[in-house]
Amino acid sequence: MSLKNLSYFIDIKNFPINEPESAKYKKIVKEAQEALEFDGCYVLPSIVNKEAINDMRAESTKIESLAHYTSNKVNVYFSKDDPTYPEDHPRRFFMERSNGFVSGDKFPENSIIKELYYSEELKNFIADCLGIPIYHYADPLASLTMNVNKPGDRFSWHYDTNEFTVTMLVQDCDEGGVFQYVPNIRNKEDECYDEVLQLLKGDMSRVKEIKLNEGDLQLFKGRYALHRATRAEGSTTRNLVVYTYTEKENVIGSSYRSEELYGKTLDVHKEKRVRSDSLTD
Ligand SMILES: O=C(O)CCC(=O)C(=O)O
Numbered sequence: 001m002s003l004k005n006l007s008y009f010i011d012i013k014n015f016p017i018n019e020p021e022s023a024k025y026k027k028i029v030k031e032a033q034e035a036l037e038f039d040g041c042y043v044l045p046s047i048v049n050k051e052a053i054n055d056m057r058a059e060s061t062k063i064e065s066l067a068h069y070t071s072n073k074v075n076v077y078f079s080k081d082d083p084t085y086p087e088d089h090p091r092r093f094f095m096e097r098s099n100g101f102v103s104g105d106k107f108p109e110n111s112i113i114k115e116l117y118y119s120e121e122l123k124n125f126i127a128d129c130l131g132i133p134i135y136h137y138a139d140p141l142a143s144l145t146m147n148v149n150k151p152g153d154r155f156s157w158h159y160d161t162n163e164f165t166v167t168m169l170v171q172d173c174d175e176g177g178v179f180q181y182v183p184n185i186r187n188k189e190d191e192c193y194d195e196v197l198q199l200l201k202g203d204m205s206r207v208k209e210i211k212l213n214e215g216d217l218q219l220f221k222g223r224y225a226l227h228r229a230t231r232a233e234g235s236t237t238r239n240l241v242v243y244t245y246t247e248k249e250n251v252i253g254s255s256y257r258s259e260e261l262y263g264k265t266l267d268v269h270k271e272k273r274v275r276s277d278s279l280t281d
């Protein structure tokens, strides 16, 4: 591990995430809490230092070729087709997805992208923004990933298995690659299939959009919000780092999803799964 200081990664002057007692910290946390409660999303603009982003972009270029690529049809739950449901049901609605994922196991030992993910200061800050304790997602493949969108690639509507995500764009595409989401379209008790079907059939009235910039960190509640990234266009590959966290300890993704996204499963995917709700993956 290279062990950089937090001040290498984060603009701690404007975002003192390591000083929980400071007035600035409290102000940011309050704003984040309100946005996350209301919208499930909050962006910290230019919080990552230029030098760190440049170094992480260089790392992303080195590991990009390790991505598992798929171009496939998937539903929002990353689950198999289930003919016991009517044809006109969200579980049977399959969409084009084409992108690559560098899974957590493929990041090198001295990865600076990985180092920021495992920073306790970052994790504690995010926990404060959410107002609850959180854990690193225990799935060794899905915990830390890089979403690689070559020109022409797109990531279709989906939910995350983990409750919370921090995304960091390390290399933007020339056009497209816009993040779209519908906050709280489902909740712990209800899949809200009618609302989901409406969206899948093209009703964009509840959709919100964010165009991230390199250096921003986006805090996002991806378990209850449907979300996607629009097609990457131009000639530059979009590399987005995804840091994931869970409400419970030891949460692992489904083996079907793991095979679909990362091209493999591990022994942990065969064990009985810890979940914080009974929603479909
Ligand atoms: O590409 C994006 O902006 C979203 C990525 C995402 O939702 C994911 O990796 O689960």
Ligand SMILES: [Fe+2]
Pocket: 158, 159, 160, 222, 227
């Ligand atoms: Fe996601």
